[in-house]
Every structure is written in C-alpha cells, then in structure tokens.
Amino acid sequence: MTLLEVENAHTYYGESHILEGVSLDVEEGEVVALVGRNGVGKTTTLRTILQLTPPSEGTVRYRGEDVTGAATHEVADRGVGWIPEERRIFSQLSVEENVRVAVPDGEDVGAAIELAYETFPDLERFADKDAGNLSGGQQQMLALARGLVGNNDLLLVDEPSEGLAPLIVERVAEALADAARDTTLLLVEQNLPLALDLADRFYVLDNGQVVDEGDADETSADDERLRRYLSA
Numbered sequence: 001m002t003l004l005e006v007e008n009a010h011t012y013y014g015e016s017h018i019l020e021g022v023s024l025d026v027e028e029g030e031v032v033a034l035v036g037r038n039g040v041g042k043t044t045t046l047r048t049i050l051q052l053t054p055p056s057e058g059t060v061r062y063r064g065e066d067v068t069g070a071a072t073h074e075v076a077d078r079g080v081g082w083i084p085e086e087r088r089i090f091s092q093l094s095v096e097e098n099v100r101v102a103v104p105d106g107e108d109v110g111a112a113i114e115l116a117y118e119t120f121p122d123l124e125r126f127a128d129k130d131a132g133n134l135s136g137g138q139q140q141m142l143a144l145a146r147g148l149v150g151n152n153d154l155l156l157v158d159e160p161s162e163g164l165a166p167l168i169v170e171r172v173a174e175a176l177a178d179a180a181r182d183t184t185l186l187l188v189e190q191n192l193p194l195a196l197d198l199a200d201r202f203y204v205l206d207n208g209q210v211v212d213e214g215d216a217d218e219t220s221a222d223d224e225r226l227r228r229y230l231s232a
C-alpha cells in the first residue's frame with residue numbers, strides 16, 4: 001500500500017521558491033532515501049509533508065487521504081513521526097524518561113520501553129543518565145527510539161549521520177536498519193553510501209526538483225549519474 005504521496009509540491013519561504021514541483025511516494029514497509037547536496041530542499045520536503053511549511057500548490061496524501069493544509073499535529077496523529085536534524089530530546093530528563101514521554105496516551109509504556117531497548121541496547125546501559133550528557137551518536141539513537149515508540153507508521157529522519165564520527169555512523173546505521181523492521185522510513189541523508197545501503201529506493205533532489213530516482217540495490221555510490229548531483 002502507498003503510505004505517502006507527494007504530488008507536484010511547490011513550497012515557498014516568503015518570496016523564495018524552494019520546492020518547484022516535488023513528487024515522490026513511499027510504500028508501506030519501505031526505506032526511501034532523499035539525497036542531494038546542501039540547500040536543495042530536502043528538509044523543506046519533510047517540512048512540507050508535515051505541513052510545517054504547507055505547499056502553496058500540490059498535494060500531500062497519507063494513506064490515500066489528502067492532508068494538504070491540515071494542522072501538523074493532525075498529520076502526526078495519523079502516524080507520521082519526525083526526527084529533525086537537531087534531534088530534539090529533553091536534555092534534563094533521563095534516557096528512560098525521554099522514551100517514556102514519547103509513548104502516546106493509552107499505549108503500553110513498559111512494552112514501548114522494552115522495544116526501545118531491544119532495538120537500541122546501548123540506551124539501556126544509560127537508562128538513568130541525563131540525555132544531555134549522552135554523546136552525539138547516543139542522542140541520535142535516543143531520538144530514533146523516541147520516534148519508534150511514538151506509534152508512527154512513517155518516520156521522517158533528517159540527516160541522522162550528521163556530525164557523527166565514522167564508527168558512530170555505523171552504529172546509527174545498524175540502529176536505523178533495526179528500526180526499519182518495525183516502521184517505514186523516509187530518510188534525508190547526504191552520506192550516499194549510507195543512504196544506498198539502508199534504502200530500498202532513492203530520490204535525488206536538486207534545486208527544488210526530483211532529478212533522478214531509482215532502486216538502491218542497483219545503484220552504486222560511485223555512479224557518475226548520482227555523483228554529479230551530489231558533489232558541490
């Protein structure tokens with residue numbers, strides 16, 4: 001089933017025309033990567049899906065229903081989770097409290113915490129530690145865990161490898177692959193090998209437009225076709 005469809009989205013910040021007719025779709029169970037160099041509109045695409053910056057033209061459909069112009073909390077309530085680039089965790093709360101407060105009302109908190117620790121064993125070791133004292137990689141895993149227990153069917157993950165050391169990037173990639181077993185992912189990522197490794201399909205964004213798309217399995221990170229859109 002098609003979970004998300006973005007059709008011909010045009011999005012502005014003030015007078016700046018950032019998305020110039022973006023179309024993409026995500027099937028249930030897939031990992032889809034959105035790649036492209038700095039400033040081409042990847043984050044804006046996620047913000048457009050969430051209706052944080054609604055499109056002035058075009059449509060966003062979730063599970064076949066038009067959510068264009070809906071309130072962001074309504075999109076979130078339908079099961080779309082967001083893990084922004086800045087990771088948004090509560091630094092004064094412990095790791096476990098961070099997970100706990102991400103569990104929606106009425107859900108089994110114990111089971112949710114168990115799922116979080118099963119998927120990210122490192123977090124269990126730091127359960128009582130203030131989240132603000134975690135390393136960047138651990139904070140990224142906590143942010144992912146919070147997304148995972150949030151009862152989301154689709155997680156929008158923005159630049160999970162950003163600013164992390166290579167070894168930590170590997171851990172985060174493993175964690176993402178684990179998370180992908182339970183949820184559908186739309187992943188914005190500048191690290192092309194990582195994106196292709198995790199994704200089933202990819203879209204390349206350039207200057208606010210989708211300029212290429214394909215099967216991740218059939219595409220190498222050295223592919224000239226992709227490189228020309230990604231090198232600065």
Ligand SMILES: Nc1ncnc2c1ncn2[C@@H]1O[C@H](COP(=O)(O)OP(=O)(O)OP(=O)(O)O)[C@@H](O)[C@H]1O
Nearest residue numbers: 013014016018036037038039040041042043044045
């Ligand atoms: N709030 C804003 N107001 C005005 N312009 C913005 C705003 N946010 C982003 N932009 C501009 O919109 C363009 C697209 O930004 P966006 O963050 O979507 O790019 P990106 O592909 O995610 O790149 P990055 O990896 O740098 O985040 C950029 O030129 C950026 O400067």
